[in-house]
Amino acid sequence: MALIMILFPLAMAAVAAMTPSNHWRPWLVPVTAAGHLLLVAVALARPEVTQGSAWLVLDPLSRIILLQVSLLFLFCSFHTVGYLRYRQELSNRVFCSCLLTMLGAMSLVIWSHHLGLMWVAMEATTLATAPLIYFNRTQQSIEATWKYLLVGSVGIAMALFGTFFLAYASLHEGLDSMLLLEGLLRQAPRMSKPWLQAAFVLLLVGYGTKMGLAPMHKWKPDAYGEAPSVVGALLAGGVTSCAFLAILRIQHICHLAGEDPFTSPLLLTMGLFSMVVACLFLIGQRDFRRMLAYSSIEHMGILVLGLGIGRTALFGTMLHVLANGLTKGVLFLSAGNIHRAYRSKSTEVVFGAMRRLPLSGALFLAAFLAITGSPPFAPFISEFSIFNGALDAGRYVIGGTFLFLLLVIFIGMSQTVLRVVQGRAPHETANAEYCDGWLTGAPMVLLMLLVLALGLYIPAPLRAMLTDAARFLEGRP
Amino acid sequence: MTSLLNAILVIVLVMNLFALAASRIRALIRIVAVQGALLGAIPLLVPQHVALPAVLMVVAAVAIKGVVIPLIMMRALRDAQIKREVGPLIGRLPSVILGAAAILFAVLFADQLPLADQHEGVLLVPASIATVLVGFILLTTRVKAITQIVGYLVLENGIYIFGTLLIEALPLVVELGVLLDLFVGIFVICIIVNHINQAFSSLDTRQLVSLKE
Numbered sequence: 001m002a003l004i005m006i007l008f009p010l011a012m013a014a015v016a017a018m019t020p021s022n023h024w025r026p027w028l029v030p031v032t033a034a035g036h037l038l039l040v041a042v043a044l045a046r047p048e049v050t051q052g053s054a055w056l057v058l059d060p061l062s063r064i065i066l067l068q069v070s071l072l073f074l075f076c077s078f079h080t081v082g083y084l085r086y087r088q089e090l091s092n093r094v095f096c097s098c099l100l101t102m103l104g105a106m107s108l109v110i111w112s113h114h115l116g117l118m119w120v121a122m123e124a125t126t127l128a129t130a131p132l133i134y135f136n137r138t139q140q141s142i143e144a145t146w147k148y149l150l151v152g153s154v155g156i157a158m159a160l161f162g163t164f165f166l167a168y169a170s171l172h173e174g175l176d177s178m179l180l181l182e183g184l185l186r187q188a189p190r191m192s193k194p195w196l197q198a199a200f201v202l203l204l205v206g207y208g209t210k211m212g213l214a215p216m217h218k219w220k221p222d223a224y225g226e227a228p229s230v231v232g233a234l235l236a237g238g239v240t241s242c243a244f245l246a247i248l249r250i251q252h253i254c255h256l257a258g259e260d261p262f263t264s265p266l267l268l269t270m271g272l273f274s275m276v277v278a279c280l281f282l283i284g285q286r287d288f289r290r291m292l293a294y295s296s297i298e299h300m301g302i303l304v305l306g307l308g309i310g311r312t313a314l315f316g317t318m319l320h321v322l323a324n325g326l327t328k329g330v331l332f333l334s335a336g337n338i339h340r341a342y343r344s345k346s347t348e349v350v351f352g353a354m355r356r357l358p359l360s361g362a363l364f365l366a367a368f369l370a371i372t373g374s375p376p377f378a379p380f381i382s383e384f385s386i387f388n389g390a391l392d393a394g395r396y397v398i399g400g401t402f403l404f405l406l407l408v409i410f411i412g413m414s415q416t417v418l419r420v421v422q423g424r425a426p427h428e429t430a431n432a433e434y435c436d437g438w439l440t441g442a443p444m445v446l447l448m449l450l451v452l453a454l455g456l457y458i459p460a461p462l463r464a465m466l467t468d469a470a471r472f473l474e475g476r477p
Numbered sequence: 478m479t480s481l482l483n484a485i486l487v488i489v490l491v492m493n494l495f496a497l498a499a500s501r502i503r504a505l506i507r508i509v510a511v512q513g514a515l516l517g518a519i520p521l522l523v524p525q526h527v528a529l530p531a532v533l534m535v536v537a538a539v540a541i542k543g544v545v546i547p548l549i550m551m552r553a554l555r556d557a558q559i560k561r562e563v564g565p566l567i568g569r570l571p572s573v574i575l576g577a578a579a580i581l582f583a584v585l586f587a588d589q590l591p592l593a594d595q596h597e598g599v600l601l602v603p604a605s606i607a608t609v610l611v612g613f614i615l616l617t618t619r620v621k622a623i624t625q626i627v628g629y630l631v632l633e634n635g636i637y638i639f640g641t642l643l644i645e646a647l648p649l650v651v652e653l654g655v656l657l658d659l660f661v662g663i664f665v666i667c668i669i670v671n672h673i674n675q676a677f678s679s680l681d682t683r684q685l686v687s688l689k690e
Binding site: 116127145150164165178 | 589616676
């Protein structure tokens with residue numbers, strides 16, 4: 001099952017690379033995405049089919065991430081077809097293959113229960129996304145790609161170093177250090193403490209770079225600003241979720257080793273610091289694509305913060321992975337449409353989007369409200385439950401700071417967003433013929449409805465999955 | 478065996494300093510190629526260990542680190558037709574001093590970490606940390622895109638040194654995956670380097686500053 005889910009997108013990537021027609025090739029992406037989601041549905045509904053090797057296992061944590069990534073990818077894939085219609089002048093061969101390779105690599109990250117294999121897959125996502133960021137072939141996109149590759153590769157190298165340290169932490173005590181998660185969780189209490197702590201720091205820095213936590217976030221605004229919006233959505237909602245899964249894994253091991261007093265302050269500091277940095281750059285931001293990148297940094301901070309608080313906040317954290325991933329999809333896709341209509345990302349040129357593009361403008365506004373934690377959308381529930389978790393754990397200062405930062409970020413972001421959507425549309429926009437179509441519009445509407453529905457009511461099976469995941473992080477396998 | 482291994486590691490450390498002192502990009506690439514090839518052979522020297530997987534690994538590592546990647550980089554260098562000087566942000570002598578300080582720090586830091594009995598007296602851990610740090614120095618103080626890649630390679634070499642401690646524990650698949658990723662990574666990066674060169678008529682990364690707040 002695992003192998004099918006990983007190899008199917010990769011095989012389709014090869015097919016895409018060989019398909020001659022620039023017009024029909026993009027349709028391979030939604031076909032693959034639909035197949036992938038179907039496989040995910042089967043895997044979630046019938047857990048017995050997922051059993052097999054010890055290297056590829058679906059546990060309560062990966063179930064949630066897998067569902068989120070697959071859902072987001074499906075919606076983005078339809079948007080991709082619509083997007084590439086407007087870019088017929090460029091060959092989309094590399095774009096489609098890399099997109100599908102990225103799906104395969106992300107599936108491998110999610111499935112792998114071997115930390116070494118997980119690392120290999122994570123690096124593969126980095127390499128597969130680099131050509132995607134470079135799709136527009138402008139000087140700016142080269143610069144963004146270069147920074148993304150270099151910073152990402154160095155971060156991922158640190159993660160490899162940390163993985164080796166982790167292996168040595170068990171080897172040192174004469175335990176077998178196969179890096180299989182089951183074994184690591186079982187041996188956690190007996191591992192060598194100094195090595196484990198060093199490994200945690202390196203892995204947090206390494207995978208944190210991939211997530212875009214401050215201060216390792218430098219690549220993020222550039223890459224998200226220059227990449228096509230679909231790629232931005234998949235980076236912000238897909239790759240970051242995968243990197244967060246890696247951090248969940250290492251925190252799980254450290255938790256069982258009784259290292260919470262060491263790890264939790266680090267996670268809390270990183271989380272709050274990311275939120276502060278995001279906050280500072282969001283205020284007065286004139287580029288609405290870069291604004292989304294800072295918003296993503298903020299939400300990565302929230303995830304890590306929730307993990308640092310632990311216990312009752314874990315439910316909210318897992319829900320936030322889902323809520324953030326899906327909302328980011330709407331934000332990036334609608335922002336991409338607006339960007340295309342105006343051919344600019346600056347709020348000096350872009351205003352009146354609500355009149356110029358009623359659908360994208362309205363969804364951009366709605367998604368902004370959702371991502372900043374306004375009721376009744378899903379991120380409200382998850383952020384509220386992280387806040388509750390902080391109070392439960394007796395961390396009043398952290399909870400208070402968290403609320404305060406959310407408020408400031410709401411105000412900061414609202415300035416930029418309102419400037420984009422409000423006002424009278426300029427008479428002549430740069431790309432006058434562009435308007436919202438079925439393919440570019442419908443995926444956003446459906447995603448937005450999903451975010452709204454999750455905010456109003458969490459279905460019982462999903463609630464059970466989230467509770468399972470939170471309990472799994474607390475306990476032994 | 479241990480003394481031979483330590484001797485090689487000392488050579489690797491000295492090569493780090495040479496890399497920091499190099500003034501020509503070509504020389505820098507050669508130093509790193511030799512360093513990579515030397516490191517690739519280390520698994521043969523790690524105590525109580527010569528088996529088929531290890532030999533396979535050694536062949537792959539020496540070929541990729543010592544031959545294939547340097548060749549790709551030399552090619553990129555030729556295609557780009559850039560000036561041959563390294564062009565550091567800080568001078569060569571200060572870089573070497575910084576590198577020496579990094580080695581000192583690595584030795585002190587490695588002292589804090591307990592070693593398993595079978596690795597007592599081997600310099601693998603300090604050598605690895607020192608090489609990673611030198612990689613960082615190269616990466617941050619050199620301005621040409623291609624020299625930054627060399628820095629990244631040195632960094633990877635440092636991690637590889639640490640990996641040899643684990644060669645028995647880690648299955649071959651993962652190690653090969655790591656090498657493959659490194660290879661593909663350098664390949665992709667070299668392609669981007671050529672594009673940078675075409676778009677900016679230079680490989681100086683100081684020109685990549687249009688994206689900022």
